[in-house]
Amino acid sequence: MTYQNDLKLFIDGAWQAGEGRDCHEVVNPATAQTIASLPLATKEDLDHALDAAQRAFPGWRDTDVDNRAAILHKAASYLKKNAKDIGALLTQEQGKPVKEAVAEVYGAAQMFDWYAEEAKRDYGRTLVRPTGQRSIVIRQPVGVVATFTPWNFPIYLLAKKVAAALAAGCSVISKPPEETPACTQAVARALEDAGLPQGVFQLVHGVPDMVSRHLIGSDIVRKISFTGSIPVGKHLMKLAADGVKRLTLELGGHAPVLVFDDVDLDATLDKLVPQKFRNAGQVCVSPTRFYVQESIYDDFIKGFAERTGQVKVGDGLNEATQMGPLANARRPDAIEQLVNDARDKGAKVLAGGERGGNGFFYQPTLLADVPLEADIMSNEPFGPVAVARPFKDMDEALEQANRLPYGLAAFAFTENLRRANILGDRIEAGMVGINNFAISSADAPFGGVKDSGFGSEGGKEGLETYQVTKAIHMS
Structure with a gap:
C-alpha cells in the first residue's frame, strides 16, 4: 500500500499537524529513503497533554468497568479490521516481513481484548475481623501514566502498556518511537474510533531526552512504563527518583x-x-x-x-x-x-x-x-x-x-x-x-531480573502495575 504521509500528534482528542514544529525524517529501512516527515512535540504540546490527561483522569477512573471494557473491545476490533493496512505501514517503517507485521497488529488487538475482560476480574479481598468490623483491600488506578516504547515491536509494546493502563482506569500519555509513527498512530485512531473520552489518551513524538525529562519531571505523572535499553532505563530511574514515581522497566537481554x-x-x-x-x-x-x-x-x-x-x-x-x-x-x-x-x-x-x-x-x-x-x-x-x-x-x-x-x-x-x-x-x-x-x-507476565529491569507487563501483573493498593478498615 502507499505509505500514509499524514503524521500528527494526538492530544486532548484532537490531531495536530506540523504547524511550525520541528520535524523528524521517517526512513524506509529497506531502501534507506525518506518516506515522511513527522512533527515533534514542543514543551507547550507536552504541557497541553499533561493538562488533558489530568482533567480526563477522574472521569475515566469513575467510568463503569463494563463501559471501559466495551471501548477496549471496540479498539481491538478496529485493529483487527485494519490489520493488513497497518501491518504494511509497520513494514515500511521498521522493515520486518509483512506477515510478522500483520501478526503484531493482531497481537496488539489481543492485548486490548484481554485487558477489557481482566478489568472485570479485578477483585479485592476481605480480611477476617470480629463481628461488626470490616477490613477490605482494594486496588485503584495510580493516576496519569507516561509510557515510552521502542521501535522493534512498536504496535504490540504500545498496546501492552496502554491496554493495561486504560483497563486499570488510568489516563495515558504515550511517546512511541519516532522511527515508526504511522503504525503507532493507528492505535490512537483505534481508541478514537472506539469512543474513548477526550484526553484519556495522548500520543506524542519528540526529542526523547526532552520529552522524558518534561513528562517525568511533572507532578501530574504518577507512573512511568519504559521498554528499551539498559542505559536509558537507568537514566529514567534517576529522573523518576526525584518524584518517587512508580516504574516498570523492561530492559535488554542476551x-x-x-x-x-x-x-x-x-x-x-x-x-x-x-x-x-x-x-x-x-x-x-x-x-x-x-x-x-x-x-x-x-x-x-x-x-x-x-x-x-x-x-x-x-x-x-x-x-x-x-x-x-x-x-x-x-x-x-x-x-x-x-x-x-x-x-x-x-x-x-x-x-x-x-x-x-x-x-x-x-x-x-x-x-x-x-x-x-x-x-x-x-x-x-x-x-x-x-x-x-x-x-x-x-x-x-x-x-x-x-x-x-x-x-x-x-x-x-x-x-x-x-x-x-x-x-x-x-x-x-x-x-x-x-x-x-x-x-x-x-495472560502471562513478561519481565526481567537483574539489569534486565523489574516489574512485569502482561497478565494480571500487568494490570496491577498501574494500580495502588489501599486498605480500608471500618468498625
Whole structure:
C-alpha cells in the first residue's frame, strides 16, 4: 500500500499537524529513503497533554468497568479490521516481513481484548475481623501514566502498556518511537474510533531526552512504563527518583539457549533458526547465546549454518521474504563491529558475516567457537547474529547462562523432565522457555531480573502495575 504521509500528534482528542514544529525524517529501512516527515512535540504540546490527561483522569477512573471494557473491545476490533493496512505501514517503517507485521497488529488487538475482560476480574479481598468490623483491600488506578516504547515491536509494546493502563482506569500519555509513527498512530485512531473520552489518551513524538525529562519531571505523572535499553532505563530511574514515581522497566537481554544431547536435533534446529532471525534478531528475548552439549555440537553448528544460509532476505513487503532489513542506519554498523571483533578474537564465521543490499541489511550470521572475551558474548547484538559454544554438563551450561548481568529470557531444550525442572528453577531470568519460545502472551507476565529491569507487563501483573493498593478498615 502507499505509505500514509499524514503524521500528527494526538492530544486532548484532537490531531495536530506540523504547524511550525520541528520535524523528524521517517526512513524506509529497506531502501534507506525518506518516506515522511513527522512533527515533534514542543514543551507547550507536552504541557497541553499533561493538562488533558489530568482533567480526563477522574472521569475515566469513575467510568463503569463494563463501559471501559466495551471501548477496549471496540479498539481491538478496529485493529483487527485494519490489520493488513497497518501491518504494511509497520513494514515500511521498521522493515520486518509483512506477515510478522500483520501478526503484531493482531497481537496488539489481543492485548486490548484481554485487558477489557481482566478489568472485570479485578477483585479485592476481605480480611477476617470480629463481628461488626470490616477490613477490605482494594486496588485503584495510580493516576496519569507516561509510557515510552521502542521501535522493534512498536504496535504490540504500545498496546501492552496502554491496554493495561486504560483497563486499570488510568489516563495515558504515550511517546512511541519516532522511527515508526504511522503504525503507532493507528492505535490512537483505534481508541478514537472506539469512543474513548477526550484526553484519556495522548500520543506524542519528540526529542526523547526532552520529552522524558518534561513528562517525568511533572507532578501530574504518577507512573512511568519504559521498554528499551539498559542505559536509558537507568537514566529514567534517576529522573523518576526525584518524584518517587512508580516504574516498570523492561530492559535488554542476551538470551542463552541450552541445547542438550537428548533432543531431536533436526526438529530443534527447525525451531531455533527461524526464531533467531525473526524481526532480524531485533527482539529483546531473541535466542542469541547458543550453548550446545559437546557430543552434538559439531552436528548442531553444521545444521544451523545450513539453515541460516537458506533464509530469504529482502524487502519485508515481498511475501517471500523471511527476514527484512535492520530498523535503522545505526544497527548494521553496530553488528559489523561486534562480528569483526569476534572474528579477530578467533570466532569462526560459518554463515553470513557481511552487510547486504542498498538498505540497512545485514546477512543472517552464525559465529561458532566464540571466545568468552569477544564483546558479543557479553553485549547483546540485537541483530541477526547467533553465537555458539560447546559445554560438557548441566553445571557448566548453567554457569554460562547465568554469568551475565542480564536476566530477561532464557531457553533450554531437553527431553529429560528432571533436568527441565532444575533448569527452570536455576536459570536466572524472568521468563524461561523449555522446548518452546512461547513466552509472551496476553495472560502471562513478561519481565526481567537483574539489569534486565523489574516489574512485569502482561497478565494480571500487568494490570496491577498501574494500580495502588489501599486498605480500608471500618468498625
